Amino acid sequence: MRRTRRRHVLFLLTAVTGATLAPVAPSFATEVAPPETVIETLADLPERAVAGGEAGTPVVETETPFSMIGFTLPAGADEVTVRTRGLDGGWSDWEVLDREVIGLDGPDPDTDEAREAATDASEPLWVGDADAFQVRVDGEISDLAATLIDTEGLSEGTVAKVVRHLRPRAVPVVAEASNRPAIISRAQWGANESLRRGSASYATPRFAVIHHTAGSNSYTKAQSASVVRGIYSYHTQTQRWSDIGYNILVDRYGQIFEGRAGGLERGVVGAHAANFNSGSFGVSVMGNFEVADIPAVAVESVARVVAWKYDVHGIDARASRTISHGGRTLNVLTAHRNVGSTACPGRYFYAKMGALRSRVAALATGATPAAPAPAPTTPPTRFADVPLTHGHYAPIEQIATRQITSGCGSRLYCPAETVTRAQMASFIYRAFDLPAADGHRFRDLDGKAHQEAIAAVAKAGIANGCSRDRFCPDRPVSRGEMASFLQRALDLPLRQSPFVDTGHSVHDRAIGAIAAAGIANGVSDRRFEPATEVHRAGMALFLSRALEE
Template sequence: MTSLALRRAPAVLLALVLAVATPVALSGPDRAAAEPRPVDAALESYPLEPVDEVSALAAEPDAATAPDDADEAPDDASADHDSEEHASDDHAGHDHGPSDPEGSDASGSDEEVRSDVVDLEGRPHVVGVTWPEGEVSETATVELREEREGEWGAWQEIHVEAEEGPDPGTEEAEQARAGTMPWVSTADALQVRVVGDDESDGEAARLDVVDTTVTAADEAVTADVRGGAAAAASRPTIHSRAAWGADESIRRGSPSTGEVKAAIVHHTAGSNNYSQSQVPGILRGIYSFHVKGNGWNDIGYNYLVDKFGGVWEGRYGGTTRDISGAHAAPFNSSSFGISVLGDFTSYTPPAAVPAALDGVIGWRLGLKGIDPAGTTYLEGEGTSPTVIGHRDVNQTSCPGARLHAMLPSIRTDARAAQGTMLYQPSINRTRYGYGSAGVTVATAASRALTWRLTVTSPCSDGPVAESSGKRSGAGAFTASWNGRRADGSFVPPGRYTVTLTGASGTGTRATALSSSWTLDVVARSDSPPSLCPPRLSGRDRYAVAVSAAVEKDSRTRRVVLVNGASGKMADALVAGPLARSDDAVLLLTRAGSLPAVTRSEIVRRGVTDVTVVGGTASVSSTVVRELRSAGVSRVERVEGESRYEVAANVARRMAGGAPVTDVVAASGQEGRMADGLVLSGPAAALGRPILLLRSGEVPEATAAAVAELGVRRTVVAGGTATVSAEVLADLPRATRLSGTSRYAVSATVASWARGQGVDVSGVLVSSGVDAALADTLSGGQLARPILYVRADAYPRAVRTWLAGAATDEVTVLGGTSSVSMVTGGAVLATVTR
C-alpha cells in the first residue's frame, strides 16, 4: 500500500495497521472458488485539534491552493447528475447540511477542531470521524472538504448516524464508538472538522482513513460481475466475503440471529466515481472502518451492491440465515440491511442497481415467504412496508432521495422477480386427537396457482394423505385437509409432516417455495396403531441396552454385565438367557471403564447384585471398582480360559446342578456370530443356555459341558459355512436352523421358536449388519424372536415370515442409523394390514 501523506509533521499520526486478505474467488451457484491471496491494507487515524494548533497550510488550505473565496465556489460534486453521461461523476452533493464557504462554524459557535490535510492521491479511500460515545455533543456538526486538481471544494456535512450500528443493549453495542457514516472519497486530499460542539472541545474525535488499494485479485474477481433479478427459489449471484478479501482475523464475536421481517435499503455515501475493479477494496475499507473505527464486530450491512449490479456478501454468518447486522438500530434483528455503494442524494442510480436490488430482495424475502410489496409489523415502528429505506425508520437521509424514490418500483419488481409464491403460510393447529377434522393453512398467492397439502409420515415411503385445490388469482386463501386418508379412514396416531406447495406451471419461477409443519395426532382408547413401531434406542449401544433393560424390568436391582465391544461379543451372546434366569437385566460396559449411561442406570435402580460375564480382559477390575463406588454390594464373575469355557460356565450357572436336556448352540468365532445372536431371545424364553462352537470342531470346553449337563438335544443356528456337518454329527441329536442369508436364518429361528411354544405375537427387529449386532444381543433379555433387516431394506425372507405369522406387535432395536424409520414402518405395516 502507498502510505497516506500529511501536509505537516508526521508526529501527529496514529496508525493502526490491519491485514486484509484479498482472494480471487467468486461465490454463487455456478462459480468455483479460487485460493485467497493476502494484500495489506491500513486504517490510519488522525487527531482533530483546535484550529490554532493545526499547521497554517492545514488550517487554511485554500490560501495555498485557491483564491481567498475558493470555498464560496460551487463544488462540482453538488451538481445534479441525472443523465447517463454523468454516471461516473463523484458524489452528487449531500443533503445532510449546508456548506460553509467562509470556513466558519456552521452552528454559529466558535468551537472548532480540524484534522490536518490528508493526501489520498486520487485513489478511493473510506473515511469517517469517530469518537467515544458521549464525547462529542449532539449539537456538533462534522464536515469534510476535498481537494481535486488543486481546487478545494466547499465544506459539506458528513451525516452522524446515531442509529446506524448495533442494537442497544447488545454486547456489540457496548464496545461501539459513535461517529459518522463511512464516506468514500476519490479526491486528491481531504480535511475534516467538528464545529459547534457546545459541551466539549471535540478533540476526542479522530479521522479514520482506510486505503482501498486495487490488486490484481480485485480485477480478476470483478471481471464478470453479474446482478439482476432471480426467482425466489433461485439464488442470485452473490460474491462471497472471501471474494472481496474480508480479513476474518479482525472480525470479533460470533454472529447473532434474529427474525427477518423486512429489507432496509441504504447507501454508503461519498463518491460515485469508482471503477469496477475498485469495488472489493472499497468493501474492505468499509469493513475496516466499521470494525476498527466504529468498534463493531463486523461490517454492518448484510449485503452490498455496487453501481455495476454486483452483489456482495456483507456481515459474516451466511447469506441465507437471519444474521443481525449493525445497520439500523434498533431494527437489526428484525431486518436485513442492503447498502448500495455511492451517494444517491441527487445522483440517480444506474439501471443495474435497482435490477440487482430486485433480485436480492425478492430472493431473500422469498426464503421467508414475505411479499416485497406487502406490509409487516416492526416492534417500535408498527406496521411498515416490507421493503423500506433507512430514513423510514431512523432520522437520516439515507439511502438518498433518488434511491429512496425508487423503492415503490423495487417492491413491485422484487415481487415479480420472486415468481410464484405462497406468502406467510400459517397452520391453524399442530396437534389434535385422533378422529378430528384435520388442519387448515392460511396463506396468500402471488398469482393464480394450484395448491397441494401433502401429509407424510417418517415411517412411510409415500404420502399418507393429500388434498389440493386452485386459486384463481393473487390474494389470500385457505388450504384444508380433513384428516383422512384416501380410503376415508382417519390417519392413525403419530407424528406427521404437513407440507404446502403451489405451482402455476412448470419450472423454478412457476413453483412456490414449500412450507412444512410437524403435526401430532394424539391416540385415544379406540385408536388404531401408529404407522411407526415402538423403538428401543439410544445414542450408542450402551444406551440401547439401557432402553432394553428398562423395557424388560425397570425396577430389578440385579444386573448381568458384559462387554459390548464387537470383538468381545461372544461373552455377551450367552448372557441373555442368564439374565432371564436370574431375574436380572443385561447391561453393557467397556473393558476398561463403565460408560456413563450404564453407571447412571445402575445408580437409578440402586443395583445391589451384579454378575459379570467374562474374564478381566473383557471386563477389567477397574470396572468392578466403579461398580462398588456406584453402590453395588455384591459382584460375581463368571469367567473361563476361553470364550467357549465362559459359555460352558454360564450354562452350568443356569443349570444350578440340575441336568439340562436341551441347549442351543452357535458359532463363537469372530464374524460368524450373527446367526447365533438371534437364538438369544428364544433361548431366554425357553430357559435354555447357549453353548459356543467352532466352525470345524466342538471345543473341548463345550464337549465337557454337554457331557456334564447331560444334554440330549441340541439346536444349532447357521449353515455349513458357519457350523460344519461334522460338528453337528458330534453333538447329541442336533438340529440345524439355516437359510440362504443371516436374514433368512433369523426367520428360520423365529419359526422354530414358534414351534417350541415361544410367543410370537410380539417380535423384535434389529439390524443384521455386523456393526449394529450389539443391539441384537441387548434384545435377547426380552425373550422374543428377533428378525434381521437392513438399515434401508426389508429382506424378502423376513417379510414373508411376518406376513404369515400371527404377529401384531413389532419393536425396533437401535436408532434410525441401524434401522431407518421407513424400514420400521414397512415392517409394522406387514403385521397390521
C-alpha cells in the same frame, strides 16, 4: 499530531458461506489478492481559526495517501465538514459528515455489540485517492481525530504489487441456485476476517430494510470492492461494530456484495437499523441518493437479491404485504426512513420504493424455504467444528489442504484446544518439510507421539529443550515460544519488538522478527502477551502467514 498506523494483512482463504438453499461444499478458484488495508489515526490535529466560530485545521498533509476518511468527533459536535486533496493536486468540495446517531444506525440497543460500539464517530466518506485534508468542526480540534483508510494500495510499492499479482490466492466458490443473482462473496471482495469480532447472531427474517450508504457517487466499478473494504474497516475499527453493518451491499453498477458474515441464506442479524435489526435483513446501495438519482441497474439488482432472500426465508413478497414489528406496521420491503428519523435511502431512491416492491413481487417465486435459521447439523466443511463462518476457517483449511494437519479426530480440528510443544514440533516438521533425524537427546520422549518431529526440529536448530535433556512435550506452547520457533524456522533477522510487554521476555527479538514479517500482530494496545498459550486456531493463522514468507 499523533499517528497510529495499522496494517491489516489480508488472507483470502476467508470464511464464506454457501449461497443456495441447501449448503454445498465449496470449490476453490484463484484470484489476485487485493492490496492490504492500511488504517491510520491522526490525533492532536493542528488548529486554525475559521469564520463562524468554528474550529478548523490548516492543510493536513498525510504521510501516506488514503481512499476513505472519517472522524471521531468532540463532545457536542453533530457533524464535521471536510475537503480532501486528490493525488492530482485538485481539491474536492466541502462535504458534511454527520455523527452516526445511536439508536438510528448500528446494532440493536442492549446487545453486546451496542455496548461496545463507539458513540462519537462520524459517517465515513470515500474519496478515491487523497494525500491531504482540511476540516472544520463546532468543537475543540484537540478532541477531534481523523481515521484514514487506504484500501486501494495507494502506497503499495512496485515490487509488492508485482508479487501480489504473481501469487494469486485461493478463494472459495460456491455453486449457485438458478434464482440466485451473482453475489460477490466476502472472500472475493477481500474481507480481512481478523477485523470482525465474535460470532453472528440469528433471527428469522420477516422483512427487508433498504438503505443508501450516503457516500460518494463517483467511484468506478473497479473501485467498488475497495469501497466495501473501506466501509467494513470503518464499521469494525472506528465504530467498533462486530462486523460490517449491512447484510448485503449493491453498487451503482448493479454488482451485489455479501455483507455481514454468517451465511447469505441464513437470518444474520445486522447493524443497519437500530431496534429493527433482529427479524430483518439490510440491503444498502453504495452512494448518496439524496443528491442524485439512483441508476436503474442498481434498483434491478436490489430487486433480484431481495426476491431471492424472500424465497429463501419464505417471506410473502406481495407489494401490499405488511407486518407488525416494534410497535409499527411496516411493509415487508421498507425503507430506513420508515423505521427511524433519517433521509435514508435518499429522496430519489425512496421515490422508487413502490416500483421496487412490485418488481420484487414479480421476481419472487414463492418457493418453500429450506429449514430456517439453525445451522445445519453437518456443516459442509472438512472439519465439523470449523464451519465456514469460523473466524479461522481460512488458515485452518489452508494448512489442512497442505497436509500439515489432519485434525484432532474424526472430522474434528479442536480449534480452541491449546497446542503442546510436541504438537508444535509436528506442525513445523510438516509445514517446512524438514528432513528426518537419527535419534535425539531428550529422555522424556520415549513412547511419546511426535517423537520423529521433535527430533527433526531439534536437529534443525528450531526447537531447544526445556532443559539440557528434556523437551517437555506435553507443556503448552506460549506465544513467545511460538515466535522463536517460527523465527528460527524461517531464519528471520532478529529485531527489537514493537510491543510494550515483551521487554523482559527471552523471546523479545524473535517476536520483533515475526511482527516485522507480518506473521503475528499484537493482541491489543501494543501488547503481545508472550506468556499466553497458543490455541490450535491461532497456530493455523500463524503458520498460514509464515508459509507466505
